[in-house]
Amino acid sequence: MTKFSNKIVLGNSLDILKKIPDKTFDLVFADPPYNMQIGKKLKRPDNSRVNGVNDDWDKFSDFNHYDEFSKAWIKECKRILKDNGSIWVIGTYHNIFRIGYHIQNLGYWLLNDVIWRKNNPMPNFKGTRFTNAHETLIWASKNKNSKYTFNYQSLKCFNDDLQMRSDWTLPICSGKERLKENGKKIHSTQKPEALLHRIILASTNKGDAILDPFIGTGTSAVVAKKLGRKYFGIEKDRKYFDAANKRVSNTKIIEDNYLDTLQNNKSKPRIPFGSLIEMGIIKPGTILFDQKKKFNAKIMIDGSLKHEKTEGSIHKVAAKILGTESCNGWTYWHYKSGNILKPIDKLRDKLRPSIY
Numbered sequence: 001m002t003k004f005s006n007k008i009v010l011g012n013s014l015d016i017l018k019k020i021p022d023k024t025f026d027l028v029f030a031d032p033p034y035n036m037q038i039g040k041k042l043k044r045p046d047n048s049r050v051n052g053v054n055d056d057w058d059k060f061s062d063f064n065h066y067d068e069f070s071k072a073w074i075k076e077c078k079r080i081l082k083d084n085g086s087i088w089v090i091g092t093y094h095n096i097f098r099i100g101y102h103i104q105n106l107g108y109w110l111l112n113d114v115i116w117r118k119n120n121p122m123p124n125f126k127g128t129r130f131t132n133a134h135e136t137l138i139w140a141s142k143n144k145n146s147k148y149t150f151n152y153q154s155l156k157c158f159n160d161d162l163q164m165r166s167d168w169t170l171p172i173c174s175g176k177e178r179l180k181e182n183g184k185k186i187h188s189t190q191k192p193e194a195l196l197h198r199i200i201l202a203s204t205n206k207g208d209a210i211l212d213p214f215i216g217t218g219t220s221a222v223v224a225k226k227l228g229r230k231y232f233g234i235e236k237d238r239k240y241f242d243a244a245n246k247r248v249s250n251t252k253i254i255e256d257n258y259l260d261t262l263q264n265n266k267s268k269p270r271i272p273f274g275s276l277i278e279m280g281i282i283k284p285g286t287i288l289f290d291q292k293k294k295f296n297a298k299i300m301i302d303g304s305l306k307h308e309k310t311e312g313s314i315h316k317v318a319a320k321i322l323g324t325e326s327c328n329g330w331t332y333w334h335y336k337s338g339n340i341l342k343p344i345d346k347l348r349d350k351l352r353p354s355i356y
């Protein structure tokens with residue numbers, strides 16, 4: 001729906017959320033007020049003022065006021081999420097536990113809590129507490145049965161072929177990325193684009209629609225636009241709203257040819273090795289090789305492999321050769337295609353179009 005696509009609107013978040021039709025968005029990213037309860041101005045030991053979060057939008061009369069506000073927007077976000085959608089909410093120790101309580105009570109299904117560890121946090125000037133060096137993100141699907149998007153393979157590739165962990169070390173927003181006016185920050189809690197890049201890459205696909213109900217200076221919209229996703233943001237502060245729109249208008253989408261992500265193996269239908277034999281894609285008696293052609297094994301009629309005195313599945317025989325407890329036979333074993341060796345995993349692609 002173009003009315004709620006690729007734009008940022010000025011107004012009260014809850015009022016506008018109520019106007020959005022059910023099941024409109026694939027993802028919600030929310031950076032709500034933290035309710036930091038800062039009573040008096042913070043100062044450094046040299047008596048200079050600390051530019052912390054002391055904005056009017058972050059002030060609530062008490063916890064009940066904050067809880068009612070939180071429940072209202074979280075409930076609306078659930079309504080406008082698609083059935084297989086998910087939500088990310090970021091916060092600090094001031095509010096994230098209250099937010100998590102409401103998320104669970106409203107029927108979302110918690111998937112992860114992620115720690116954003118800041119490698120350049122603001123120090124604790126008074127020395128009365130630990131330096132607060134992280135923020136917490138909650139990731140939840142709309143409900144327990146949601147088939148939410150998780151681009152596992154892309155995240156693993158992104159992380160040098162290691163599984164992406166739930167602790168992320170990223171710098172706070174600074175330098176040229178930090179929006180300033182007359183040398184002062186425009187927004188006290190502007191999030192770094194790197195953080196949103198990882199979130200959007202992890203839990204959306206090209207063309208998906210993303211909602212940010214507290215968009216501030218527009219980081220989520222900027223990254224969504226770059227990555228070929230649709231965005232819709234709400235902001236009640238005119239100054240932030242203007243800064244966000246200017247920033248998004250100056251953002252260019254990454255060329256479409258580079259927006260594809262790796263397909264998740266877990267999202268592909270499971271195909272047993274024996275299916276390749278019964279469908280005639282590979283024949284009994286075919287000799288398979290490891291990538292260096294150091295070892296070989298012959299395919300038997302039941303889909304098992306025979307290597308010297310070892311017999312078993314493609315996985316067990318490979319593991320026996322390597323002396324390990326397990327091995328992915330789909331990537332270990334190769335077949336000859338002309339003068340080239342190709343992994344047998346390539347053969348499964350010939351069957352998948354008939355299964356999807």
